[in-house]
Amino acid sequence: MEIKDIAGSDIKPLLEYIEEQSSKDNADLYCYEFKHIVETAASHPTLSIEEYKKMLITSAKSGWSQTHRRISLVDKICDYISKGSLPMVQHKRKSLPSEYTSLISTLRKRLASTTLSPRTIENYVDAVWSFCAYLSEHNVQSLKNVTEQLVVAYFNGSDGKTRGRTISRRIRNAILKCLDLWEEGIGDRVVAMLPDCPSGTTIYPGLSKDESAVVEKILISDDASVSYRSKAICSLAFYAGLRESDISSLTCNNVNFKKKVIHIKQQKTGMELTIPLDVICSNLIVNYVRLERPPSQSPYIFIRKKTKGRLARQDMYEASLDVLSVAGVHANKGERKGLHLFRxxxxxxxxxxGANPAIVSAMLGHRDPSSALRYLNSDLELLKRCSLSISEFA
Structure with missing residues (x-):
């Protein structure tokens, strides 16, 4: 698609949607980017969208985070024009009926006493708030008046956005945690209406043996085209299975080089975890600190070169791209990237x-010991080994 195709489109409905669901400031960001596309198309009509995004990167005068935001807006505008897809937005919190307000307040307090991270708690609150806001918009002021038709319409996307298994699970768990707020049977009745969506697990396009061998070669090599910071970050996911949030929050207090262990309190689950420190990870961290890390009083091991602050999510993603691109692995558009690929x-x-999945779950820091089974369920080669031959029944 060329930018002239975007420039000649009508995005007024998109802007109205953004302003209604989020804010005028957010809609103005879309409007600004669209105007810039129109201006660029006037002088470069045959420029493709991909070329336009590269131009934004090369001509950027601000930091990467702002450039990344602009590229994200371009992608969302393109998706709207080519597919009619409306972007996910952080909804405005409109006032709700007292019953729903009480539900959300109680839910937040009860989840705060669990080991869930603040981010996960907000995900639950947002799911319940959106569901309650939808009910309120359809003149349903209490859960006792909810109909199955209305619930089905909500998940089927009658408001332009379909919901799946994760949202259904969050709403279900939230109501079950607050059943005492209603007369007996009301909460259970609504839970029974929620769709039991099938698991979204698919065949995960992970690293093959050949691909992982190439990645490992990059990690242990002295190839200067990949920084020690990127290699150290990727090695912690590749050999230790750490999440990106835990890698970015690592401090010297978390890493014991003498005992060769890493001890952290996980950002996602709040659980404490102690795992072995691989010698490759250890050497890469030391090389990064000695040779690349800028002087800083920051407690975090991995920091930004300019601001010297803690690495953001995009920085972690860029680290994985550094290694994957040099390795020539998952380099094509549409192929899965990111640190989770290494984890x-x-x-x-x-x-x-042959490791016990429960032990693997413990090493990965899962709250549920059975969580590692999803890696078996999403790996084609492992599934093949578990299959039965039909020749025995012929």
Whole structure:
């Protein structure tokens, strides 16, 4: 698609949607980017969208985070024009009936006493708030008046946005945690109406043996085209299975080089975790600190070069791209990237060698010991080994 195709489109409905659901400031950001596309198309009509995004990167005068935001807006505008897809937005919190307000307040307090992270708690609150706001818009002021038709319409996207298994699970768990707010049977009745969506697990396009071997070669090599910071970050996901949030929050207090262990309190679950420190990870961290890390009083091991602050999510993603691009692995558009690719490899490698999934879950820091089974369920080669031959029944 060329930018002239975007420039000649009508995005007024998109802007109205953004302003209604989010804010005028957010809609103005879309409007600004669209105007910039129109101006660029006037002088470069044959420029493709991908070329336009590269131009934004090369001509950027601000930091990467702002440039990334602009590229994200371009992608969302393109998706709206080509597919009619409306972007996910952080909804305005409109006033709700007292019953729903009480539900959300109680839910937040009860989840705060659990080991869930603040981010996860907000995900639950947002799911319940959106559901309650939808009910309120359809003149349903209490759960006792909810109909199955209305619930089905909500999940089927009658408001332009379909919901799946995750949203259904969050709403179900939230109501079950607050059943005492209603007369007996009311909460259970609504829970029974929620769709039991099938698991969204698919065949995960992880690293093959050849691909993982190439990645490992990059991590242990002295190739200067990949920074020690990127290699150290990726090695912690590849060999230790750490999440990106835990890697970015690592401090010297978390890493014991003498005992060769890493001890952290996980950002996602709040659980404490102690895992072995691989010698490759150890060497890469030391090389980064000695040779690349800018002088800083920041407690975090991995920091930004300019601001010297803690790495953001995009920085972690960029680290994975550094390694994958040089390795020539998952380099094509549409192929899965990111640090979870390395974490997934670590899990499947252990299961493949016969490790107990419960032990693998413990090493990965899962709250549920059965969580590692998803890595078996999403790996085609492992599934093949579990299959039965029909020749026995012929």
């Amino acid at each position: 997934h490899h670590m899990a499947t490698s252990l299961i493949e060698t």
